[in-house]
Amino acid sequence: MYKLYATLRKDLLLLLRDKVGITFIFIMPVILVLIITSIQNSAFDIVNNNKVPVLISNQDNGEAAVQFLDALDKIGLFELHLLRDSVNPVDLAARMHQEDALLAITIPIGFSERVSKRAVITANKAFQILETPESKSTQPLVSDTVILYYHPVLQDNYRLNIQNGLHSALKMVETKQILKVVYQSLNEDANVQQVDEDIFKSGIDVLEVPVSRGGIKTIPNATQHNIPAWTIFAMFFIVISLGSSLVKEKLSGSHLRLKTLPTNYLISLVSKLILYTGVCLGQVLVIFSLGVWLFPHIGLPALNLPQDLFGLFLVSLISALCAVSYAICIGVYARTQEQANGFGAVSIVILAAIGGILVPAFAMPEAFRSFMAISPLHWSLESYYGLFLEGGKLSDVWGNLLPLLAITFILQILAFAGLKKNNLI
Structure with a gap:
């Protein structure tokens, strides 16, 4: 010893x-x-708390475009900066570097009109199936594109989260437009705005609970x-x-x-x-x-x-x-x-x-x-x-x-x- x-x-x-x-x-x-x-x-903090600055070039200013921006704001991922003038892709890239923005979104001209047409076509297909299930509409859906510009420094998984947020906002806009067409077709006096608010406010919340052996939350x-x-x-x-x-x-x-x-x-x-x-x-x-x-x-x-x-x-x-x-x-x-x-x-x-x-x-x-x-x-x-x-x-x-x-x-x-x-x- x-x-x-x-x-x-x-x-x-x-x-x-x-x-x-x-x-x-x-x-x-x-x-x-x-x-x-x-x-x-x-x-x-960036993922959970901080919002990503996004430059918005809104070249449409229609109803669907306004709804899209409102949906983006409600998602909580983005800090929207609206550009007053329409800019081309080169100028938009320069503005991204000047304002230290990682993302930019361009809403093209005619966006609201094409979304409305798509909603009408989708609603008509639904009515045709209800009336005669065998009938099928041959009218094609109207496609549209929202352009997303991103800084190369963004990692793929983070960019995927952003894309999911954009798709959620677009789906929300399309759903609102389809509901508007359906309710107006069924009842001309229906309060479409009130129905939209009731539907989108009555969502089911997700409660996150970490699984632990000791019951710690x-x-x-x-x-x-x-x-x-x-x-x-x-x-x-x-x-x-x-x-x-x-x-x-x-x-x-x-x-x-x-x-x-x-x-x-x-x-x-x-x-x-x-x-x-x-x-x-x-x-x-x-x-x-x-x-x-x-x-x-x-x-x-x-x-x-x-x-x-x-x-x-x-x-x-x-x-x-x-x-x-x-x-x-x-x-x-x-x-x-x-x-x-x-x-x-x-x-x-x-x-x-x-x-x-x-x-x-x-x-x-x-x-x-x-x-x-x-x-x-x-x-x-x-x-x-x-x-x-x-x-x-x-x-x-x-x-x-x-x-x-x-x-x-x-x-x-x-x-x-x-x-x-x-x-x-």
Whole structure:
């Protein structure tokens, strides 16, 4: 026990002398979490709260065009800026750059007239089917086009949401025009405007309820998603500090000097395992504390800790053990510090990519999802998400912790085999 204590004290002093290493271990992950969470929180605000500025070139000014603009405004996605004069596509593009607008919509001349004709044709077809189901109208529907100009910076999924909003507004206009024709045909004295308001105001609301194991109905925010993910990433990046430290000891001949003493190199490895596991838990404590207490003061959502704090500690402990075991395994097999740093850093990025940290699991190609099981970061992330996002307890995440423990055990066996092969023990 004294030998282990002495080795722990030696490793701790070496770590404290490495100011750059300590900065890399603690400060860099904090900066990373702050930046990523701020960016994603801003993205959430753009999608959920902020309206997209849209330039409107209305060349029609008919009833359907006015209804279309009113429908766009009610959707809540767009901040409409009406242009007084009709502009051509070149001038419209210039105005988009001048006014920093990502979208522009042109309503062509005759839009209202063509929508009205389409409504009449559709209503007549309905009446013909009611009178004689066998009869079919051969009159073609009148097609029309609303032109959408967009900035290339818009991503495809965001542009798809915008297109869905436009189609919803257009369908609303067409429905109003068809209802107008139908009611006027059935009853000339019908109050069409009142009927429209009654129909469109009596819609069925959608109540969003997040599904959680603990019955918690709090909607997860950007902080809940990012802090656990990037904390795992930071823990596994301990490979750069610990892996290079092991290689440095091998190159300096420390293990040979240990062989002349009544001790074992395994004690040194156990010392590093304990010390750097504590360092990883320190990373968790620092980053989670910032999420709980600092984030609300800088305009970011606060981190809501799960109810099962013991489960949170155990998930963090097992994740830290796996991260340190991976670093030891890399350090045992690497021959130079460059190999340890290069392979360690790149491999962690790859494991993070296939583990669902850099890219969400649902967005991965089907071929890559089969590789997620080999990434310890995936199982660690699923364990954290089971606690943070789903409101689960320790019993709910054991299915993710067992593979993580198995990977940790395999890494330690590989490290032991490497030590035996190199006659280090």
